Amino acid sequence: xxxxxxxxxxxxxxxxxxxxxxxxxxxxxxxxxxxxxxxxxxxxxxxxxxxxxxxxxxxxxxxxxxxxxxxxxxxxxxxxxxxxxxxxxxxxxxxxxxxxxxxxxxxxxxxxxxxxxxxxxxxxxxxxxxxxxxxxxxxxxxxxxxxxxxxxxxxxxxxxxxxxxxxxxxxxxxxxxxxxxxxxxxxxxxxxxxxxxxxxxxxxxxxxxxxxxxxxxxxxxxxxxxxxxxxxxxxxxxxxxxxxxxxxxxxxxxxxxxxxxxxxxxxxxxxxxxxxxxxxxxxxxxxxxxxxxxxxxxxxxxxxxxxxxxxxxxxxxxxxxxxxxxxxxxxxxxxxxxxxxxxxxxxxxxxxxxxxxxxxxxxxxxxxxxxxxxxxxxxxxxxxxxxxxxxxxxxxxxxxxxxxxxxxxxxxxxxxxxxxxxxxxxxxxxxxxxxxxxxxxxxxxxxxxxxxxxxxxxxxxxxxxxxxxxxxxxxxxx
Numbered sequence: 001x002x003x004x005x006x007x008x009x010x011x012x013x014x015x016x017x018x019x020x021x022x023x024x025x026x027x028x029x030x031x032x033x034x035x036x037x038x039x040x041x042x043x044x045x046x047x048x049x050x051x052x053x054x055x056x057x058x059x060x061x062x063x064x065x066x067x068x069x070x071x072x073x074x075x076x077x078x079x080x081x082x083x084x085x086x087x088x089x090x091x092x093x094x095x096x097x098x099x100x101x102x103x104x105x106x107x108x109x110x111x112x113x114x115x116x117x118x119x120x121x122x123x124x125x126x127x128x129x130x131x132x133x134x135x136x137x138x139x140x141x142x143x144x145x146x147x148x149x150x151x152x153x154x155x156x157x158x159x160x161x162x163x164x165x166x167x168x169x170x171x172x173x174x175x176x177x178x179x180x181x182x183x184x185x186x187x188x189x190x191x192x193x194x195x196x197x198x199x200x201x202x203x204x205x206x207x208x209x210x211x212x213x214x215x216x217x218x219x220x221x222x223x224x225x226x227x228x229x230x231x232x233x234x235x236x237x238x239x240x241x242x243x244x245x246x247x248x249x250x251x252x253x254x255x256x257x258x259x260x261x262x263x264x265x266x267x268x269x270x271x272x273x274x275x276x277x278x279x280x281x282x283x284x285x286x287x288x289x290x291x292x293x294x295x296x297x298x299x300x301x302x303x304x305x306x307x308x309x310x311x312x313x314x315x316x317x318x319x320x321x322x323x324x325x326x327x328x329x330x331x332x333x334x335x336x337x338x339x340x341x342x343x344x345x346x347x348x349x350x351x352x353x354x355x356x357x358x359x360x361x362x363x364x365x366x367x368x369x370x371x372x373x374x375x376x377x378x379x380x381x382x383x384x385x386x387x388x389x390x391x392x393x394x395x396x397x398x399x400x401x402x403x404x405x406x407x408x409x410x411x412x413x414x415x416x417x418x419x420x421x422x423x424x425x426x427x428x429x430x431x432x433x434x435x436x437x438x439x440x441x442x443x444x445x446x447x448x449x450x451x452x453x454x455x456x457x458x459x460x461x462x463x464x465x466x467x468x469x470x471x472x473x474x475x476x477x478x
Contacts (some may be wrong), residue, residue, distance in 0.1 A: 315328060
């Protein structure tokens with residue numbers, strides 16, 4: 001079997017396959033209706049039996065944006081209605097209080113306010129959120145390692161006092177979406193309101209304020225992007241010196257606007273790996289270290305603590321419409337995966353009435369828990385941590401893949417610890433997809449093929465969705 005898996009890895013690498021980036025397992029595409037079979041209390045009570053040291057990441061979702069980026073298929077809605085913002089924050093605070101017992105039963109490690117564009121909220125909204133957190137978990141500032149927020153460059157430039165106020169509340173990191181520093185590519189992304197001059201101004205504002213961690217990102221694969229324009233963005237961002245930089249391969253899904261433009265395909269171009277190599281070289285030459293397959297940070301500062309902890313198996317409580325929660329027994333949402341203002345209104349109503357319960361999700365057995373850690377956490381994973389989930393009995397499902405990864409130079413073994421090599425980081429998503437269960441592969445493909453079938457323009461422009469989901473169809477079970 002090792003020879004078979006090694007041959008697969010070698011062939012995928014030879015073809016230059018670029019699967020979608022795995023930042024969660026299973027993805028939201030695998031969630032299906034739970035039909036009232038789970039309550040929030042049941043899921044989190046059972047979760048306590050899974051974790052030897054109860055810890056928690058807290059994620060608060062703010063879905064509002066001024067505009068929709070062409071590549072975005074996240075849970076976002078377009079709204080600048082201040083009254084809606086206020087009603088939403090009231091509901092979010094009510095939901096936070098309703099989860100007080102769950103939060104207090106664990107050590108709070110990180111707080112992340114994501115979106116959407118949460119920096120559109122006013123300072124009084126954030127004061128309300130943090131005051132509620134004070135009420136629920138008074139010592140959170142002593143236990144958390146990171147307090148983060150997502151923002152757009154234009155929201156920082158337009159309302160710098162909001163960021164300044166957040167620093168007073170304890171903010172340690174801001175994720176500012178950049179995507180490119182080339183004007184044509186910025187417009188292609190749908191970010192015309194955040195041109196390169198706005199981006200530079202936003203970075204200057206954040207750095208002048210002394211925020212401990214400024215996190216930025218670049219995307220490989222925009223229509224019209226060339227090796228030369230990619231080098232321009234990489235070189236200029238490295239010179240600007242944010243503490244954290246992420247580089248992503250563009251993934252186009254049938255529920256994103258790019259699927260309708262005729263400029264993209266689901267499968268990606270293998271030459272993007274050359275752009276990955278260039279970025280890695282430039283960032284390491286500028287003193288960055290690689291934290292993961294997509295992220296670089298200044299040593300001793302920077303990074304993305306909530307993501308690292310989630311990959312290590314620390315559960316995540318997601319609050320707000322469209323937020324996902326990751327427990328040891330159930331990953332779930334309290335609504336659907338399709339964003340709309342009607343669902344935002346429904347969330348506000350149900351949160352205020354204390355009626356929110358898991359609506360859709362994926363039930364995790366011990367095998368899927370093992371797969372989750374292998375998919376997400378082979379950067380540096382002690383397999384002994386998985387013995388309590390029956391790893392030894394299921395080793396025949398995973399060891400041949402790990403052996404193949406070692407044989408092909410993607411992974412090294414240190415006793416029972418496995419670590420990705422530099423080559424393994426480059427091809428991490430290929431290796432990760434090999435650990436997916438047949439169930440997850442089939443559910444993911446079913447979801448996106450259904451979206452494709454319902455998107456007439458995607459069918460016209462993007463053809464047969466060969467690369468819509470991972471690297472292959474479900475394989476025969478081992």
